[in-house]
Amino acid sequence: MKSSFFPSLPLAMFSALLCANHTPGQVADVPNARPIAGIPVNDVEANVRPFTLPDLLTLSNGQPVKDAARWVSQRRPEIVKFYETQVYGRVPPNAPKVTWEVASIDRSALGGTAVLKHLVGHMGGLDGPTIKVTLYTPAHATKPVPVLLGIQFGALPARRGPAPANNPGPAGAAAPVAASNSTANAGAAPAARAGAAGRGVGGGAPVARLIESGFGYASLSKGDIETDIEGPTLNPNVNIVRKLALAPGQAAPAADEWGAIAAWAWGISRVVDYFETDSDVDAMRVAITGGSRLGKTVLWAGVNDPRIALVIACSSGSGGAKLARRNYGETIAHLVAPTRYPYQFAANYQKYAANPEELPMDTHMLVAAMAPRPLLLHTAAHGDNWSDPKGEYLAGIAATPAYELLGKKGLDRTPQQGMVTGEFVGEDLAFYLNNGGHAALNWDVALQFLTKHLHPGS
Numbered sequence: 001m002k003s004s005f006f007p008s009l010p011l012a013m014f015s016a017l018l019c020a021n022h023t024p025g026q027v028a029d030v031p032n033a034r035p036i037a038g039i040p041v042n043d044v045e046a047n048v049r050p051f052t053l054p055d056l057l058t059l060s061n062g063q064p065v066k067d068a069a070r071w072v073s074q075r076r077p078e079i080v081k082f083y084e085t086q087v088y089g090r091v092p093p094n095a096p097k098v099t100w101e102v103a104s105i106d107r108s109a110l111g112g113t114a115v116l117k118h119l120v121g122h123m124g125g126l127d128g129p130t131i132k133v134t135l136y137t138p139a140h141a142t143k144p145v146p147v148l149l150g151i152q153f154g155a156l157p158a159r160r161g162p163a164p165a166n167n168p169g170p171a172g173a174a175a176p177v178a179a180s181n182s183t184a185n186a187g188a189a190p191a192a193r194a195g196a197a198g199r200g201v202g203g204g205a206p207v208a209r210l211i212e213s214g215f216g217y218a219s220l221s222k223g224d225i226e227t228d229i230e231g232p233t234l235n236p237n238v239n240i241v242r243k244l245a246l247a248p249g250q251a252a253p254a255a256d257e258w259g260a261i262a263a264w265a266w267g268i269s270r271v272v273d274y275f276e277t278d279s280d281v282d283a284m285r286v287a288i289t290g291g292s293r294l295g296k297t298v299l300w301a302g303v304n305d306p307r308i309a310l311v312i313a314c315s316s317g318s319g320g321a322k323l324a325r326r327n328y329g330e331t332i333a334h335l336v337a338p339t340r341y342p343y344q345f346a347a348n349y350q351k352y353a354a355n356p357e358e359l360p361m362d363t364h365m366l367v368a369a370m371a372p373r374p375l376l377l378h379t380a381a382h383g384d385n386w387s388d389p390k391g392e393y394l395a396g397i398a399a400t401p402a403y404e405l406l407g408k409k410g411l412d413r414t415p416q417q418g419m420v421t422g423e424f425v426g427e428d429l430a431f432y433l434n435n436g437g438h439a440a441l442n443w444d445v446a447l448q449f450l451t452k453h454l455h456p457g458s
Contacts, residue, residue: 037337042327043385051325053362053398057405060360068406071371079365080303087319088300089258089346091266095245096124098131098270100277107139114211115139115280121270124244131224132156133271136207137216137280146285146309146454147216149271150205151264151294155221206443213447214456216281218271222294225267226260228344236343241266255347261293261319262346265301272307285309285454289446291439292387293344296320303369310374310453312446315439317387319345321367321377321395324356329388332356364398367429371399372406374453376430378445381421384438393419396431403429428453 034041042048057065057075065075084090098121109116114136121131134156137145210217222228227239238252241263246253253259258266268288276283287310290298295316302311313321318330319341333353336342342350352359367375377396379389393411400410409427424445425431434442450456 036330036334037339039331039333039337041329041334041386043329045328045390048326048328051323051357053323053325053364054360056365056368056398056401065405071402071405076369079361079369082361083300083303083366083369085256085346086348086351087345088262088265089253089348090256091262092245092247092253092257094247095266096128096241098123098273099126100274109136109139110208110211113139113208119271119274121274123241128244129224129240131220131267131270133218133220133274135216135218135278135281136211138211138214141214141280144280144282145214145216146287146450146456147218147275147281148205148210148287148289148450149218149220149268151268151288151290151297152219152221153223153294155223156219209443209447213451215450215454218275220267220271222260222264222267222297226263228260228293230340232338235338238343253347257346259343259345259347259349261297261300261344262304264294264297265304268298268301269305269307272305276307283307287312287450287454289314289441291315291441292317293319293341295439296344299366299370299375302373302375303366306373308373310376310450311370312376312378312441312449314378314441315380315384315387315389316377316392318391320392321363322388322391323364323395323398324352324359324362326388326391326394328391329386362395362398364395367395368399368402370429371403372408372428374428374430374449376432376446376449378432378434378441380438380440381433381435382437387438389433390419393425393431393433396426396429400426400429424448 059065059074060078065071100119100121103118103120106116117135119133119135121133123129123131135147137147205217205219207217225241227237229237236252237260238246242253242258242260272283272286275281275286286308288298288301288308289312291314295313296319298311299313299316299320302308316322318324318332319335322329324332332349334340336345336350336353367377377392379387379392381389394415396411397413397415403410408429410429411426411431413425419431419433421433422435423433430449432442432445434440434445436442
């Protein structure tokens with residue numbers, strides 16, 4: 001199965017090939033297991049098969065990594081290269097340039113406490129597709145401030161000149177919730193919108209609280225960058241930026257080129273480009289957050305762009321921080337099934353659907369590649385077995401030696417000590433099992449983590 005590649009196979013054929021070739025270590029043969037995309041799902045911890053992780057601190061040539069210099073110069077680059085070419089996909093050299101403009105400014109947003117800028121990034125030229133961003137910064141700041149950038153599912157509210165304070169929408173909510181909240185707040189009275197932005201309704205960012213704490217907050221929608229529509233007749237979603245980057249005569253990205261997650265991460269980096277030009281923003285203290293598939297996105301964006309100072313990845317699950325070798329909840333096979341999300345990844349990722357044990361790396365290495373920068377793996381306690389919070393917890397424990405090698409602190413736990421709902425574990429690399437549902441960010445915890453590491457006001 002090392003050369004397996006099924007981007008256009010019907011679901012029945014894909015499932016038949018998968019089941020014919022899988023090893024006992026991944027797709028669990030669990031009695032009465034519910035299928036997703038025709039593939040069994042294991043959600044029983046007792047049915048998790050034993051697995052061995054590849055060694056984090058051993059180079060691909062077998063040489064040990066005993067110091068920070070070798071990690072930085074050799075081990076980390078080979079980890080990033082693997083995930084770039086085999087999982088998320090590399091950005092092609094002809095990806096479009098983005099030209100930014102400040103479309104409008106409201107200097108009395110949130111009751112006069114914030115400056116609100118509506119930004120527009122033009123992809124490939126002034127007549128190209130646009131990336132729309134809202135940026136709030138404290139109105140009375142005397143120096144550049146750290147900014148949290150949230151990537152969200154739903155569209156941002158309409159921009160028609162200098163807008164009153166409004167709710168930028170959830171950074172990590174599921175698509176229907178985000179769309180509902182954005183629509184509701186966009187049509188509300190200005191006072192209602194300002195109140196919603198302050199409270200963080202529906203999982204959205206509490207913008208007023210962030211401003212009061214000395215942070216800026218920015219928001220963008222993934223749908224401005226690349227489409228995200230499920231179904232075999234609608235894949236591969238090469239419709240916006242990935243379409244602009246196709247070479248003459250090329251119908252789809254190459255097998256090692258970007259899927260939608262890498263495209264969304266590319267969009268985050270283009271916003272960071274703008275931050276470097278804005279005197280209100282401290283571009284050395286940019287944090288990012290997103291949930292579910294956007295949790296995967298911010299994890300990859302942080303690893304891939306060293307300018308990003310901190311990442312909060314919510315419920316990133318399979319294809320994110322969850323260990324790929326662990327046959328619990330969603331697996332690679334579920335991700336890349338034709339009716340689901342193959343377009344989110346490089347086509348090369350499909351080679352590992354049946355046998356993740358053949359992966360030369362696992363996601364503890366991806367997590368470790370964020371070191372020494374702060375990373376919070378934020379997971380959910382209720383109804384989120386599909387994302388496998390324990391798989392992320394174990395990845396954090398296994399990634400900790402890289403943080404320690406660089407003089408930072410990770411998860412001071414053994415796998416046997418287990419997760420505790422509501423308990424914050426770790427320091428620079430941290431894990432939190434939230435007392436909530438999928439991708440629901442605990443803003444108390446997020447603000448504590450942001451404040452500790454980005455020091456607003458300093």
